[in-house]
Amino acid sequence: MSQTIAPAAIRKSFTVRATPERAFEVFTAGLHRWWPKSHSIGDAPLKMATIEPRVGGRWYSLTEDGVEHEWGDVLAWEPPARLILAWRLNGAFTYDPDLLTEVEVCFAATGEGETRVDFEHRGLERFGAGEAVQAIRGGMDQGWGLILDAFQTVADA
Amino acid sequence: MTNALALSALADPTRREVFERLARGPLPVGELALGLPVSRPAVSQHLKILKAAGLVTDRPDGTRRVYQIDPRGLGQIRAWLDQVWDVALDAFRAEVERQAEQDQEQP
The missing domain is CATH 1.10.10.10 (Winged helix-like DNA-binding domain superfamily/Winged helix DNA-binding domain)
Structure with a gap:
């Protein structure tokens, strides 16, 4: 019973009908054109999202109320093959400079005008502190049924 | 488990x-x-x-x-993020392919 249970990284792989160059460009410079409006950071709709094109560059967004929101920063910038971002948004979608989870995206040409995209969001065990704990504590008030349901959902997933 | x-x-x-x-x-x-x-x-x-x-x-x-x-x-945060990325990456794929089609129309 000495094992510790950490959540598995989120992994997604898919193919797009575009070159790696185009895919990398849309993922980074075009982020605001595809990021779901339903998952904007802050109180207002997303207007612009920026990933500064260099290691150490900022990753932030601007909402229509003129407020800037930090998301994280660039850990690896290797266009068009690979990108690693530090995702520093906690479970409440709030920036936490002490939180480090990593988003890695790899783009590889698989044929004429086709690119395989391998996506990974890892380090999720680091969500286990601070405000994330507060959120869970709030959920506890709703009783054991809810929590055991959550276990079941995770186990069945 | x-x-x-x-x-x-x-x-x-x-x-x-x-x-x-x-x-x-x-x-x-x-x-x-x-x-x-x-x-x-x-x-x-x-x-x-x-x-x-x-x-x-x-x-x-x-x-x-x-x-x-x-x-x-509880795994709640992971489940939630997994769903966020599903939605986001679907939108990303659609946007990449929309732009790639435009590239071909305007070489």
């Missing part, structure tokens, strides 16, 4: 009480043991099992260890 381990860890009434106390806030072992009908070593043993099940986590605080609920055991 997580499910079975967590549920069996919570099947014991004392362990469940330990877990519920931590749900109200982080505590060191000594304070956690106060008012419980078992010895402090027994509480430590219960904490060890809860930790192995991914339900609680601990950290050093000077010479003592402070325990708190580990949201990893």
Whole structure:
């Protein structure tokens, strides 16, 4: 019973009908054109999202109320093959400079005008502190049924 | 595996009480043991099992260890993020292919 249970990284792989160059460009410079409006950071709709094109560059967004929101920063910038971002948004979608989870995206040409995209969001065990704990504590008030349901959902997933 | 381990860890009434106390806030072992009908070593043993099940986590605080609920055991944040990325990456793929089509129309 000495094992510790950490959540598995989120992994997604898919193919797009575009070159790696185009895919990398849309993922980074075009982020605001595809990021779901339903998952904007802050109180207002997303207007612009920026990933500064260099290691150490900022990753932030601007909402229509003129407020800037930090998301994280660039850990690896290797266009068009690979990108690693530090995702520093906690479970409440709030920036936490002490939180480090990593988003890695790899783009590889698989044929004429086709690119395989391998996506990974890892380090999720680091969500286990601070405000994330507060959120869970709030959920506890709703009783054991809810929590055991959550276990079941995770186990069945 | 997580499910079975967590549920069996919570099947014991004392362990469940330990877990519920931590749900109200982080505590060191000594304070956690106060008012419980078992010895402090027994509480430590219960904490060890809860930790192995991914339900609680601990950290050093000077010479003592402070325990708190580990949201990893619930997996809620992961499930939520997984869904966020599903939606986001679908939208990303659609946008890439829309632009790639435009590239071809305007060489």
